[in-house]
Amino acid sequence: MKTILxxxxxxxxxxxxxxxxxxxxxxxxxxxxxxxxxAGNLANLKDIEDKPNYKFVxxxxxxxDNVLKLIQDEHIDGIIHLAAESHVDRSIxxxxxxxxxxxxxxxxxxxxxxxxxxxxxxxxxGKRFYHISTDEVYGALEMTHPQGIEPPFTTKASSAxxxxxxxxxxxxxxxxxxxHSPYSxxxxxxxxxxxAFHDTYGLPTIVxxxxxxxxxxxxxxxxxxxxxxxIRHRKPLPVYGKGENVRxxxxxxxxxxxxxxxxxxxTIADTYNIGGFNEWKNIxxxxxxxxxxxxxxxxxxxxxxxxxxxxxxRAGHDLRYAIDSxxxxxxxxxxxxxxxxxxxxxTVRWYLDNQSxxxxxxxxxxxxxxxxxxxxx
Ligand code: NAD
Ligand code: TYD
Numbered sequence: 001m002k003t004i005l006x007x008x009x010x011x012x013x014x015x016x017x018x019x020x021x022x023x024x025x026x027x028x029x030x031x032x033x034x035x036x037x038x039a040g041n042l043a044n045l046k047d048i049e050d051k052p053n054y055k056f057v058x059x060x061x062x063x064x065d066n067v068l069k070l071i072q073d074e075h076i077d078g079i080i081h082l083a084a085e086s087h088v089d090r091s092i093x094x095x096x097x098x099x100x101x102x103x104x105x106x107x108x109x110x111x112x113x114x115x116x117x118x119x120x121x122x123x124x125x126g127k128r129f130y131h132i133s134t135d136e137v138y139g140a141l142e143m144t145h146p147q148g149i150e151p152p153f154t155t156k157a158s159s160a161x162x163x164x165x166x167x168x169x170x171x172x173x174x175x176x177x178x179x180h181s182p183y184s185x186x187x188x189x190x191x192x193x194x195x196a197f198h199d200t201y202g203l204p205t206i207v208x209x210x211x212x213x214x215x216x217x218x219x220x221x222x223x224x225x226x227x228x229x230x231i232r233h234r235k236p237l238p239v240y241g242k243g244e245n246v247r248x249x250x251x252x253x254x255x256x257x258x259x260x261x262x263x264x265x266x267t268i269a270d271t272y273n274i275g276g277f278n279e280w281k282n283i284x285x286x287x288x289x290x291x292x293x294x295x296x297x298x299x300x301x302x303x304x305x306x307x308x309x310x311x312x313x314r315a316g317h318d319l320r321y322a323i324d325s326x327x328x329x330x331x332x333x334x335x336x337x338x339x340x341x342x343x344x345x346x347t348v349r350w351y352l353d354n355q356s357x358x359x360x361x362x363x364x365x366x367x368x369x370x371x372x373x374x375x376x377x
Contacts, residue, residue: 275323
């Protein structure tokens with residue numbers, strides 16, 4: 001494969017995927033297609049923007065004519081599709097935008113890829129359409145063990161001193177989709193379209209469903225960067241409900257490595273779940289963040305615990321996500337590389353060292369949006 005289109009490359013995960021591919025594959029042309037919504041930020045790619053094998057194109061995935069033209073003009077061989085609206089709280093306020101970008105935008109990209117590849121003598125030979133999805137499409141798992149039990153499986157990402165699962169059940173690839181939020185419903189719908197294009201037209205597709213990512217360059221409306229920033233500035237930490245909801249956290253660079261592996265070695269038409277067997281209740285992770293920020297800023301560890309502010313729960317808040325990624329480990333040999341404690345330390349340090357990156361985002365319009373989002377909670 002020579003020319004790869006990465007959509008959503010100016011966002012959080014996309015920027016890590018673009019960086020990995022541009023640096024690791026100098027003989028590939030990497031084209032980053034991004035609309036630059038509020039979540040897209042070219043500052044995320046400063047270190048690679050001048051590389052000869054990298055090009056940025058500002059485009060909306062819903063703009064079928066121009067997407068098709070780009071795919072034809074650039075002779076795209078492979079697509080890694082990350083562009084999406086990605087924040088659950090926004091989807092609750094504005095579901096329509098999520099259906100448009102996540103469902104119709106994915107359909108537009110599928111149609112354009114199919115139209116171009118159909119026109120080639122070799123058709124789908126050597127081509128690949130890789131769709132990045134989320135574990136949230138599976139719905140929510142029960143919390144049958146609120147105190148935690150030993151997980152059936154561990155990985156290098158699993159925390160060293162917090163080694164628990166909160167139920168016996170995990171998300172496996174054969175589970176029925178049961179999305180609850182407008183965000184996860186739109187992602188589920190896009191996953192179905194991707195599979196339909198394989199089953200109906202033979203398009204060489206792959207879908208992966210990953211757990212919650214954390215790391216540098218995440219937009220500070222998501223739990224981890226938002227709270228690191230608030231702790232630093234001693235602003236209240238809005239914990240939804242009782243803070244008992246469980247998420248399974250994976251360092252973003254490990255997700256990018258999995259995407260690289262699956263893009264090159266994954267089986268067409270297959271699905272892989274990606275996660276680290278690293279479940280945390282929100283309130284426990286928030287305490288880790290407070291202790292880490294306090295320590296790194298030279299404050300007394302835990303002195304900012306009183307910033308924790310319990311607020312009205314998110315509507316339809318999924319209780320527990322927990323990924324079983326053993327298929328990916330077994331079939332393709334993927335393993336996360338970074339243990340949670342090390343990943344959190346690196347992440348907190350990055351946000352503290354890159355205050356100007358945060359300041360550029362959290363000023364102006366975003367600040368107004370943020371205030372309106374949280375003032376009634
Ligand atoms: P993000 O919100 O940080 O970035 C999304 C990017 O897509 C932005 O650069 C934005 O400008 C771009 N975009 C949005 N609408 C677009 C459009 N219409 N046309 C072109 N570009 C558009 O998201 P993220 O957290 O990096 O997530 C990337 C992908 O990974 C998404 O598909 C998401 O569903 C999936 N995912 C995310 C997580 C997570 O924890 N963040 C976990 C699993 C899967
Ligand atoms: P988030 O980062 O939005 O990811 P997702 O909803 O996709 O899992 O939220 C992670 C968890 O943190 C989720 O259970 C909601 C909770 N949360 C809060 O308690 N307060 C907040 O301000 C945010 C943004 C999230």
